[in-house]
Amino acid sequence: MAEKQVLFAGFGGQGVLSMGQFLTHAALSAGKHVSWVPSYGAEMRGGTANCLVTISDEEISSPVTENPLMAVILNRPSLDKFENKIKPNGTLVVNSSLVDREPERDDLKILKIPVNKLADELGNPRGANMILLGAYMEKTQVVEVERTLEYFDVIFKGKKEEIIQKNKEAFLAGIEYARRHW
Amino acid sequence: MEKVLMKGNEALAEGALRAGCKAYFGYPITPSSEIAEYMARKLPDSDGVFLQAESEIAAINMVYGAASTGARVMTASSGPGISLKQEGISYIAEAELPCLIINISRGGPGLGGIQPAQSDYFQATRGGGHGDYHVMVLAPASVQEMMDFAIEGFELADKYRIPVMIMAEGTLGQMMEPIILREPVTKFYDKPWATTGCKGRKPNVITTLHLPPEELEQRNKHLKNKYDEIKSKEKRAEAFMVEDAELVLVAFGLMSRVAKKAVIEARKNGIKAGLIRPITLWPFPDQHIIEAAETAKIFVSLEINMGQMVEDIKLALNGRAKADFYGRIGVIPNPEEITKVVFGIAEREGL
Structure with a gap:
């Protein structure tokens, strides 16, 4: 697999950095080279946050890029900021619960999912990020989802069993959504 | 492991x-x-x-x-x-x-x-x-x-x-x-x-x-x-594709990995680029610079500042080759940006 870079962006508090960390752990578990670079310092609840994950079969040269292949966007300001940065013919995943406009690019593969609505329906509003991640990973298989599920408990090592289960439920709900709608 | x-x-x-x-x-x-x-x-x-x-x-x-x-x-x-x-x-x-x-x-x-x-x-x-x-x-x-x-x-x-x-x-x-x-x-x-x-x-x-x-x-x-x-x-540096390089980037830290990607891109486009990455900043690995100057016509110091290491490169070169500089601050420049810089300098220098 050639080097793949995915940007996660949204409000601070939406779990943007955690999503990237989860994917990073999953990639490591699958034996990939991986790096996670956060926008640091300015994050606060309500501020913007983003992180860039690079996954590759070979050693990673630059862990930063101006033009990621994929972007997972959780809010409107992030779509405005990053839509034009995505590589031509790349993938754009949008949280349609909070992004109130259509993407303008016509070369991108656009995947929409109302994650906040789905999380509310699931009775787990804080699981929105894991729903989005499940759907994104199922669709792109950037790291094999089956593999990730095997390692789920390892990735969440140190967390309470109840928390792990809630995250897994949300992740599975995302996978289910991707299979049905994408 | x-x-x-x-x-x-x-x-x-x-x-x-x-x-x-x-x-x-x-x-x-x-x-x-x-x-x-x-x-x-x-x-x-x-x-x-x-x-x-x-x-x-x-x-x-x-x-x-x-x-x-x-x-x-x-x-x-x-x-x-x-x-x-x-x-x-x-x-x-x-x-x-x-x-x-x-x-x-x-x-x-x-x-x-x-x-x-x-x-x-x-x-x-x-x-x-x-x-x-x-x-x-x-x-x-x-x-x-x-x-x-x-x-x-x-x-x-x-x-x-x-x-x-x-x-x-x-x-x-x-x-x-x-x-x-x-x-x-x-x-x-x-x-x-x-x-x-x-x-x-x-x-x-x-x-x-x-x-x-x-x-x-x-x-x-x-x-x-x-x-x-x-x-x-104790002078230490990593050299990447410098053996026949005509344009040598010099960068340290995380910046050097961005530079490496730019070197790979430049090579794909026929530019004989290379990279020296100082590992010890003091003592500065001047011998690596001097050796690379046997083929290199220009050295480009890539720094996340307004031009500091470039002075050590010039001291090492002592007139053997040209030294140029490109820098940003408060941001790690992206490989795409550095690649453009390299193409620009290569064109200007006729490389």
Whole structure:
């Protein structure tokens, strides 16, 4: 697999950095080279946050890029900021619960999912990020989802069993959504 | 071997512990604080001392005191905090005490910002405080090297009785990569000079005051001899595709990995580009530059500052080839941006 870079962006508090960390752990578990670079310092609840994950079969040269292949966007300001940065013919995943406009690019593969609505329906509003991640990973298989599920408990090592289960439920709900709608 | 995911700052702190670091004195500052946090969690369990001092000045003087006893000690900070420590670093350098000083760099001058920078290059490589002295400066480029260089830094510090500084861009401290955990150090240097209690032997005295002029000059000559020895033995750099390179990028730290990608892109487009990545910033690996100048027509220093290392490149070249510079501040430039810069310079120079 050639080097793949995915940007996660949204409000601070939406779990943007955690999503990237989860994917990073999953990639490591699958034996990939991986790096996670956060926008640091300015994050606060309500501020913007983003992180860039690079996954590759070979050693990673630059862990930063101006033009990621994929972007997972959780809010409107992030779509405005990053839509034009995505590589031509790349993938754009949008949280349609909070992004109130259509993407303008016509070369991108656009995947929409109302994650906040789905999380509310699931009775787990804080699981929105894991729903989005499940759907994104199922669709792109950037790291094999089956593999990730095997390692789920390892990735969440140190967390309470109840928390792990809630995250897994949300992740599975995302996978289910991707299979049905994408 | 099993790899674990760690933040750069955590990997560095864990490396220090594995090197036998027994004391940490510091004052928190973004983007370095995870080092202090990690040491605060771990040091008390390993029979060590963690102390958050009232200021950076207090912290470096605690390092001075603890290093006098022969213990492996460290402090970490960022730009403005490193400035505050300079008086103490000058004393430690004169007293020839080993210690590890970490600068997880942010942009200045003044309070500046918290975003990544390499703008403390002059400060790090020219001593930084008053008097004729140097500290050894290591520049890691990956989270693995954050751990490796913490261990290597303590070894070099003890070997030469010199403060060693690790300088890394803020981003490198904050980012995560999988690393292989290094084995703990089990063999340590003897330190017959340490103030460990003088029962049965002559007292060891650690002082930096030398009022008689001859004594002062002898001290400075002694230090110079040591620095010359370090220069002859410890210059380190990584060379990438320089054998036939006509355009050589020079970059350190995380920036060097961006440069590497630009070199690969340039080669795909028929430009004979190469990269020299200084690993020791002091001593500066001038021999690598001189050797590359056999084929290179131009060197381009890529820095996250407004042009500092480029002066060392010019000193090394001494007119052998041209030296150019490209820099940003508060941001790690992207490979796409650097590639454009390389194409532009190659076109201008007819390469």
